Amino acid sequence: MDAIHGGRTPIRVVLAMGSNLGDRRAHLREGIRGLSAWMEIHAISRVVECPPWGPIADQPPFLNLVLLATTALEPHELLEKTQEVERLRGRERVVDQGPRTLDVDIIFYDEVKLDHPELTIPHPDWQGRPFVRELLGDLGKDVVDPVSGRAFAPRSRDALRAQGLDPVAPLEGLEEIQFRSSEVPSSGALP
Numbered sequence: 086m087d088a089i090h091g092g093r094t095p096i097r098v099v100l101a102m103g104s105n106l107g108d109r110r111a112h113l114r115e116g117i118r119g120l121s122a123w124m125e126i127h128a129i130s131r132v133v134e135c136p137p138w139g140p141i142a143d144q145p146p147f148l149n150l151v152l153l154a155t156t157a158l159e160p161h162e163l164l165e166k167t168q169e170v171e172r173l174r175g176r177e178r179v180v181d182q183g184p185r186t187l188d189v190d191i192i193f194y195d196e197v198k199l200d201h202p203e204l205t206i207p208h209p210d211w212q213g214r215p216f217v218r219e220l221l222g223d224l225g226k227d228v229v230d231p232v233s234g235r236a237f238a239p240r241s242r243d244a245l246r247a248q249g250l251d252p253v254a255p256l257e258g259l260e261e262i263q264f265r266s267s268e269v270p271s272s273g274a275l276p
């Protein structure tokens with residue numbers, strides 16, 4: 086039995102992460118390490134620097150990435166864990182949509198569609214955020230748009246730049262947790 090999934094059917098999830106406060110690379114790296122206690126990390130996109138999104142424009146630029154993982158957590162358990170990891174990196178919800186040490190969003194949870202006051206899946210804003218849209222193609226052909234079923238094409242560096250996304254050096258120190266398993270269960274693997 087594998088330790089992470091505990092014998093339960095692994096579910097493919099796509100998460101988005103961002104940081105625009107303090108040591109942004111450390112927040113992302115340690116955030117991923119924290120998440121790896123509950124999931125297998127299969128692929129991590131390029132890291133891009135991009136202008137702040139949302140209604141508060143006057144804040145520092147973000148470092149952002151998306152990742153593909155598998156987990157046995159139910160959607161709300163997953164939200165709890167992502168929020169715990171945010172808290173561990175000193176995240177405080179002082180100003181809504183304001184600067185943050187670490188933001189972790191659930192983009193896709195297999196092909197599940199959920200509309201709950203605390204949790205909407207797919208993430209309601211995923212198509213509106215250039216970094217999510219443009220980096221999904223970095224995660225391989227196993228990631229598809231759960232609505233259209235279409236795969237995402239990888240983007241060239243120039244294509245990312247044209248969207249205001251500036252690729253920076255990859256995060257270091259994740260070798261031991263990344264690509265722990267290359268086998269990603271196929272879509273629709275829900276029990």
Ligand code: AMP
Nearest residue numbers: 188189190191192203204205206207208
């Ligand atoms: P944020 O400011 O991005 O951390 O999100 C604030 C709230 O969005 C959280 O407290 C969640 O309850 C809610 N939320 C709704 N859908 C999602 C989702 N797919 N992923 C993460 N948070 C979500």
